[in-house]
Every structure is written in structure tokens, then in C-alpha cells.
Amino acid sequence: MRSVRVAMRGLLVAAMVVGCAGLAREAHAAKGPVKVFILAGQSNMEGKAQIVLLEHQIKAPETKALFAHLHKDGKWVVRDDVWINFLNRKGNLTVGFGSPGRIGPELEFGNAVGDHFEEQVLIIKTAWGGKSLGRDFRPPSSGLPSDEKLQAILTKTNESNRRRKRPEVSLDDVKAGYGKFYRDMMAEVETCLKELKTRFPDYAGQGYEIAGFVWFQGWNDMFDTDFAAGYATHMANFIRDVRKDLKAPKLPFVIGVMGHNGPKPASGNMAKIKEAQASMGAIPEFKGNVAIVQTDQFWDLEADAVYRKGWSKHLEEWKKVGSDRPYHYLGSAKFFTRVGTAFGKAMLALHAKRQ
Numbered sequence: 028m029r030s031v032r033v034a035m036r037g038l039l040v041a042a043m044v045v046g047c048a049g050l051a052r053e054a055h056a057a058k059g060p061v062k063v064f065i066l067a068g069q070s071n072m073e074g075k076a077q078i079v080l081l082e083h084q085i086k087a088p089e090t091k092a093l094f095a096h097l098h099k100d101g102k103w104v105v106r107d108d109v110w111i112n113f114l115n116r117k118g119n120l121t122v123g124f125g126s127p128g129r130i131g132p133e134l135e136f137g138n139a140v141g142d143h144f145e146e147q148v149l150i151i152k153t154a155w156g157g158k159s160l161g162r163d164f165r166p167p168s169s170g171l172p173s174d175e176k177l178q179a180i181l182t183k184t185n186e187s188n189r190r191r192k193r194p195e196v197s198l199d200d201v202k203a204g205y206g207k208f209y210r211d212m213m214a215e216v217e218t219c220l221k222e223l224k225t226r227f228p229d230y231a232g233q234g235y236e237i238a239g240f241v242w243f244q245g246w247n248d249m250f251d252t253d254f255a256a257g258y259a260t261h262m263a264n265f266i267r268d269v270r271k272d273l274k275a276p277k278l279p280f281v282i283g284v285m286g287h288n289g290p291k292p293a294s295g296n297m298a299k300i301k302e303a304q305a306s307m308g309a310i311p312e313f314k315g316n317v318a319i320v321q322t323d324q325f326w327d328l329e330a331d332a333v334y335r336k337g338w339s340k341h342l343e344e345w346k347k348v349g350s351d352r353p354y355h356y357l358g359s360a361k362f363f364t365r366v367g368t369a370f371g372k373a374m375l376a377l378h379a380k381r382q
Contacts, residue, residue, distance in 0.1 A: 058145045060234040063220070064374070066133055067164075067212055068244035068283075070156035074131015076360040077350035078122055081130060084360055087347065093364060096138070097122065109141035110227050112219050113152040117226050120150070129350075130360065132243060132283075132367035139371025140239075149227070149235070151219050153212040159247040160261050161254025163208040166268040169261050171205055172253070209265075213272055237275050239374045243322075243366075245285035245300045246354055255296035259303035263310060266317065277316050279377035281370050282307055286323030287354060289331060315380050318373040325366050327359035 066072055084090040085098050097104055109120035111133060116124060120141065125131035133152055141148050158164060171177065177198060185195045223230045242265075248254040254261075262282070270278045284304045285297070293301050308319040330349035334357055338345040351358025356366075 060236045061147045062238040063149045063235050064239045066152040066241045069158045072154035072243040074125020075351045075355035075358045076130050076363040080350045081360045109137045109148040111150040135367030136371040153215045165206040166265040168264040239279040241281045243283035249296040255299045258300050280317045281373045283320050283322050289326030320369045327362045330357040330359045
């Protein structure tokens with residue numbers, strides 16, 4: 028009899044757990060459509076702060092307050108009210124959705140919007156390292172470069188391929204590279220939304236609303252004069268095309284202005300790209316629906332100081348503050364945490380203007 032009572036208690040507990048999970052799903056469904064936010068860009072949108080660094084800083088007296096909300100009872104906090112899909116990875120929001128073993132802006136962005144909205148939140152992140160706006164993410168309305176430039180690229184590419192004993196490419200191959208990652212980005216968003224129930228079994232059929240877009244990119248365009256000169260045109264076209272393709276004419280759009288210079292004045296092509304990114308907020312049709320976040324203000328001065336005096340010669344000190352190169356914002360957990368929060372606050376400010 029005792030074994031029967033124990034078994035019955037087990038079944039009752041299991042039923043209660045299932046019932047509570049079902050009630051949680053129904054509660055989210057009752058609150059309205061899933062709020063969908065798209066995060067896109069290159070390696071720094073992927074995220075380059077190593078979790079091992081975060082594990083140190085979450086305990087260090089000088090930094091633990093900044094990260095305290097990410098950890099509870101010795102475990103990383105996992106949010107079931109915020110889902111995330113980053114290419115081949117998906118789940119409830121927690122650490123580890125940057126590059127493998129790392130975090131990026133998605134973590135604190137997700138915490139900011141998740142704390143604000145009663146509805147279920149979904150982050151779709153589409154980011155690939157080493158990608159330009161001038162070619163890889165080139166929006167459809169920017170068209171292709173001139174025939175003369177395309178031919179020059181073809182010639183240069185095949186000269187390089189011959190030296191490396193690689194197959195030659197055609198003019199069509201060169202053309203296909205333009206906008207490839209814009210198309211991949213839109214395809215990933217479309218597929219994720221079509222497969223919501225498959226990717227996120229707790230989805231209760233409440234529908235979705237594409238609620239915002241965050242862009243963080245710029246580095247690779249510095250190395251092509253035409254890309255740097257045309258960045259403002261491509262960025263404006265990108266915003267318009269994304270809104271058109273997503274059928275969201277006034278989609279709130281946050282742009283993270285590249286900040287690799289930190290507190291130092293930018294120069295050359297970096298300055299041109301920063302100015303182009305920041306200029307989007309002044310375009311009349313974008314006023315009130317595009318927000319600009321200056322990311323240089325979040326540069327980690329402590330990590331920078333250790334890096335500059337020779338990180339490899341001060342390895343133990345470096346491991347406590349940084350985890351990557353300056354072009355990845357030193358792999359600073361403080362940087363990626365603060366920039367993610369800033370993106371979230373900027374997005375919520377845009378939403379407040381819509382009410």
C-alpha cells in the first residue's frame with residue numbers, strides 16, 4: 028500500500044508540474060502576440076566576451092554588482108519569458124548565446140526588453156563575423172556596383188585564386204556575393220517565424236509582432252574606400268528595405284555606432300562610418316523611429332590599459348579584465364553587458380514614443 032501511495036504522490040506531483048507549465052504557457056499567450064526583436068551585424072553582434080571572464084568578474088568585489096542579476100544560487104539565470112534563436116542555437120535566454128563560450132549584446136538586451144514586456148519575447152539573432160554592409164549585407168535597393176568595378180573585382184579575385192591554385196570564379200559569382208547575407212538574414216527570420224512551434228515548443232499559437240531591429244556592425248567597411256564613402260546611402264537603404272521586407276513600415280530601429288576608438292577621436296574611414304551611422308537619426312523619415320547608440324562610451328578602459336602594456340606579459344592580470352582583441356572590444360564582459368543594456372533602453376524609448 029505504501030508503494031501505491033508513493034506512486035500516486037509521484038503522479039500528482041508530475042501532474043502539478045505539467046499543469047503549472049501549461050498555465051505559464053497560457054498566461055503568456057493570453058497577454059498577446061510574441062514580441063519579436065531581430066539583432067543583426069557582424070562579429071561584435073555575435074558577441075566576444077568569454078564566459079570564463081564573466082565567471083571571474085561575477086565574483087570579483089569591484090565588478091560583481093554589475094553582473095549580480097545574471098547569477099542565482101550558484102547558477103546562471105535562465106529566462107523562460109525570453110526565447111532566443113541564434114542560427115543553429117535556440118532556447119531560453121541565458122549566457123552562451125554569443126560566439127561559442129561567449130556572450131554578446133543579446134543577453135542584456137533580452138533582460139531589458141524581457142523585464143518591460145508582459146508578452147513572451149523572442150530574439151532572432153543573425154550575425155556573421157567579417158561581413159560588410161557595402162557587399163555582404165548590401166540591401167536590394169542599393170543595387171550592384173558599376174560594371175567597371177565588378178570587372179575589376181573579378182580580375183583581382185582570379186589573379187589571387189591563380190596564385191593560390193584555386194578555381195577561377197565568374198562574374199555571376201562576384202555579383203552573387205553582393206547582398207548574400209542580407210538575403211540569408213531575411214531567410215533566417217522568415218524560417219524561424221514559420222517554425223516557432225518546432226523551435227520553441229512552449230509557443231501557444233498566440234501569433235507574433237515584429238517589434239524591433241538592432242544593428243551593430245561597421246568594421247569591415249573600413250577597408251574599402253567605396254564602402255566607407257557609400258555607408259550612409261547603404262544604411263538608409265538597409266533600414267527601408269528591412270522594413271519593406273518585414274512589412275513593418277515604422278519598425279523601431281536601433282543602430283550601435285562602432286566604438287573601437289574608445290575615448291580617442293576617430294579618423295579616416297572609421298570616422299566616415301561612425302558619422303554615417305549617426306546621421307541616420309537626422310533623416311526626416313527616421314526621426315522618432317530610429318535611435319542611435321554611441322558605443323565608444325562603453326569602452327573598457329581597464330581592459331584597454333592592460334592590453335596596451337602587453338597582455339601576454341601580464342596574462343594573469345589580463346584574464347581578469349579582457350578576453351579578445353581591440354576589434355572585438357577587448358572581449359570585455361563589461362562592454363558587452365553595458366552596450367546590450369543601452370540597446371535595450373534605446374529600443375524601449377522608441378516604443379514609448381509609439382504609445
